[in-house]
Amino acid sequence: MLRGDITVAIRNAVMSELAEVGYGRLSIEAVARRAGVGKTAIYRRWSNKLEMVMEIISDVAERKVPLPDTGSFAGDLELLLLIVKTALQHRMASQIIPDLMAEAARNPQIAETLQRALRTHQQAVGEKLIGQAVTRGELPEGTDPDVAVDMILGPLYWRLAVARQPIEDDYLEKFTVAVTAALRATG
């Protein structure tokens, strides 16, 4: 019964508002204004701000990222880094993700939603990437995917989302070499 195009407009408006003012200052009225719909259309779909944002975010967060097998660990790693780099450089992601992360520190429901999405991705990516490399003999047997993910995503997230410094052309390349060495050492 609910009109689909209206729902889409609201979802887009929520994402934009999240990016612009953050969860803390996001208001239903502003979302309605931006989406060009009445408040009633929103309250017909969700009962409050938290529920609305959670439903929309979960939906976006659960889209799977396919990680193809390039045939070598260095190739896989560089591809992964490139994907993450591109994602983190999108305005939406670079504003919304840190904002929700911060909000998660005080709202358990947000925390749980994000953790689930994050951990699912981490595990999937980590286990596939490391598993493939171990199978190929490029990494030692006991390599911990958990630690590996920290070593891979941490620096990139730090640089792009925290320090907000640009990434030069050869950075990913050097970084790939460094991470490979690091993981070989921990095995």
Place this chain on the structure above:
Amino acid sequence: MLRGDITVAIRNAVMSELAEVGYGRLSIEAVARRAGVGKTAIYRRWSNKLEMVMEIISDVAERKVPLPDTGSFAGDLELLLLIVKTALQHRMASQIIPDLMAEAARNPQIAETLQRALRTHQQAVGEKLIGQAVTRGELPEGTDPDVAVDMILGPLYWRLAVARQPIEDDYLEKFTVAVTAALRATG
């Protein structure tokens, strides 16, 4: 003329409010309530919320962290990781820092203040740590302090402030080994 004890009460209240509700939802009235002072006492000191928070945050952020020379890169690194770990596990830091980082993505003035504090620390720590190690011959000549800082702080920040997973006993130790290997490889 302004009473010092009142100023201190306000500063503490601001930090607590920042941790609890974040910058976006921080209100002058709530700060006054929490500090047990009148709004007038606040407006007598700062002219608005941004100015107040910036002044207080800058003050906290600029406290230097002394990094002693333990004699070896492994020792220096493990000590640094321990300091950062402890800092990031404090409730105040783990809530306020990500929150302000997120806010920085939309407020240039906050961004500038944080970047200055962050970059100053990064440079100081990075250059000292890496410089010492290079001098001792533990790291190759051309090691980039900038990249090194990413490799060191990134994973820790990721794990503690983003993924919010616990750090086990031997994590820092394994991590030290991994980072050392990584930095030797990039030289």
Place this chain on the structure above:
DNA sequence: AAACGGCGGAACGCAACCGTTACGTCGTAG
């Protein structure tokens, strides 16, 4: 042709907060 239901718009009462002002208290400096 009629009934249904989602739609936008407008307004509701309520609450919070803004930044400012007026007032009376109290400690201190002169």
Place this chain on the structure above:
DNA sequence: CTACGACGTAACGGTTGCGTTCCGCCGTTT
């Protein structure tokens, strides 16, 4: 002892947002 000034309290008018309700419009279903 007096004057000053920082203090808390209280109130101001104005803004914003909440969640709800009622209205009239209009496309779809029957």
